[in-house]
Amino acid sequence: MIRVLIVDDDKLVRKGLISSMPWQACGMEIVGEANNGENALKFLEQHHVELLITDLAMPVMSGIELIRIVRDQYPDMQIVVLSLHQDFEYIQEALRLGAIDYIAKTQLEQEQFEEVLGRIVKLMGRKAGAKGKAAQPEEEAFAANGSLHVYYALNPDEDPASASQQGIPAGAVEAEPGIWYANTQPQTKSQSKTATQASHPNIAHVHFHGLTGMDRKSILQLVRAYGRQDLFYHHAPSARPIQIDATEYNAQDKESGSPPLDPIKEKWGAADWIYTDAVFQAQLTELKSLKLPPVRLARIFYSLSDEWNRLYQTILAEPITIEDFFASWYSFEQWLLEVRERISRAAAKPLFSPEIQNSIVKAMSLAQQHISNPISSAEIAQMVNMSGSYFSQCFKQYVGQTYTDYVRDIRIERAKEYLRSTTRTIQWIAEQIGYSDEKYFSRLFREHAGILPSEYRQQSADSQRK
Known part of the structure; x- marks a missing residue:
């Protein structure tokens, strides 16, 4: 029987799982339960x-922290994640850390219980079978020459078995889901004798050396740790594997706090990085040096992409979109370069110098940032170092509407977002976009949208229910 521990801070969830699912019929038995990660470790x-x-979301110690510790201390233990829909980013992180599957709490129904447990048993059997195939001499000769070739699956959404069929060399041993190793660098089926890298785009090849004197547990x-902390920033398409000296890597100071997000958002929310190469390269270098967790990096730029769409909606043919997951810094950088090219190309106006274009875009950005306390045309002209009359003329030609109309439109669009996504009062929404008089705001909104704010909110709610 497979011995199972269930960890969830909600007692009803734990009791429901224990009593409802056909554990014994699937060859499993519940040996314990815990209400947080700390108590789970004590039980283990x-x-x-x-x-x-x-x-994943628990007090005292989160599920992600628990998974990291269990992966280090109990490498043979299999892990399945319990989740809600809104835990998507954390699910991705859990899968990267080695969880073999996840159970969505909101989708558990009686007829699905046996199917869910059967899938988990099958996944556990697949891993056990892969371990059984490893030849004993290979295990005994683990990193015998002080080096190890390791192959990582970069995208947790892709089935590791699919990646292994195309990109993992024959003879490589699966250490855990998504990670394989070999003492030497064998050839994949698709490689020539001179090829040096797995051909599958989802596979990163890393050559660890300087391992002499380290035991198996320390090497793993x-x-x-490397796959979790640094692989994202090191991987890029190349003809050679990434070279990591274990002695140097272990000596590095890897302790890093969480940098404040506001300065990052402020810099990337401004326009300088789009029009000035030196600024773009400096911000890119600074951002990479922070080594933010991939999930956090994607989350920050998901928010920024919304800001860019608000800022450049008048000149972009299509809105900027962002992936839910970036496999590496290289893929993130390519996306950012594409965004920069799209905006700069859409904003290019032959009648204006780059300096004037930059000033106009800065004005648009400042208008977005000060939406709750709008800046007058004269004030913003001074802020971007232009005379008032010339700024007004250039702004209208560049954007296609006057500065006053532009500010009014972005305030109304922001009001629509609040009406769709919050239950706040109309007075509160009016104040957030710079109107102290609710009646004046409602009248202006109706002139622009054709209906009152309360009617717009009701229509949005009705459409979401359909």
Whole structure:
């Protein structure tokens, strides 16, 4: 029987899972339960567990923290994640850390229980089978020459088995889902004798050397830590594997706090990086040096893409979109370069010098940032170092409407967002976009949208329910 520990801070969820699912019929038995990660670790110290099923959002110690510790201390234990729909980013991180599957709490229905457990058993069997195929001499000769070739699956959404069929060399051993290793650098089926890298785009090849004197557990901990912390920033399409000296890597100071987000958003929300190469390169270098977790990086720029769409909606043919997941810094940088090219190309006006274009875009950005306390045309002209009359003339020719009309339009569009996404009062929304008089705001909104704010909110709610 597979020994199972369930971890969730909601007692009703734990009891519901234990009582409702056909554990014994699927060859499983519940040996314990815990209400947070800290208590789960205490239980694991005293009991043998083969499968850990854990929630992600918990007090005291989160599920992500628990998974990281379990991966290091109990590498053979299998992990399944309990989740809600809004935990998408954390699910991606959990899968990167080695979770084999996830169970969506909101989709669990009686007829699905046996199917869910059957899938988990099958995934556990697949990993056990892969381990069984590893030849004993290979295990004994683990990193025998002080080096190891490691192959990482970069995208947790892709089935590791699919990637291995195309990009993992024959003879490589699966250490855990998404990570394979080999003492030497064998050839893949699709490689020539001179090829040096797995051909599958989802596979990163890393050559660890300087491993002499390290035991197996320490090496695997190094492999996991590198995949979790630095692989994202090192991987790029190339003809050679990434070279990592274990001695140097272990000596690096990897402690990094969480940098404040406001300065990052402020810099990338401005227009300088679009029109000035030196500024773009400086901001890119600074951003990479922060080594933000990939999930956090994607989340920041998801928010920024919304701001860019608001700012450049009048000149972009199509809105800027962003992927839910970036496999590497290289793929993120390519996306950012494409965004920069799209905006600069759309904004290019032959009648204006780059300096004037930059000033107009700065004015648009400032108008967006000060939406709750709008800046007059004269004030903003001074802020972007232009005379008032020339600024008004250039702005209208560049944007296609006067500065006053532009500010009014973005304030109304922001009001629509609040009406769709919040239950705040009309007075509160009016104040957020710079109108102190609710009646004046409602009249202006109706002139622009054709209906009152309350009617717009009701129509939006009705359309979402359909």
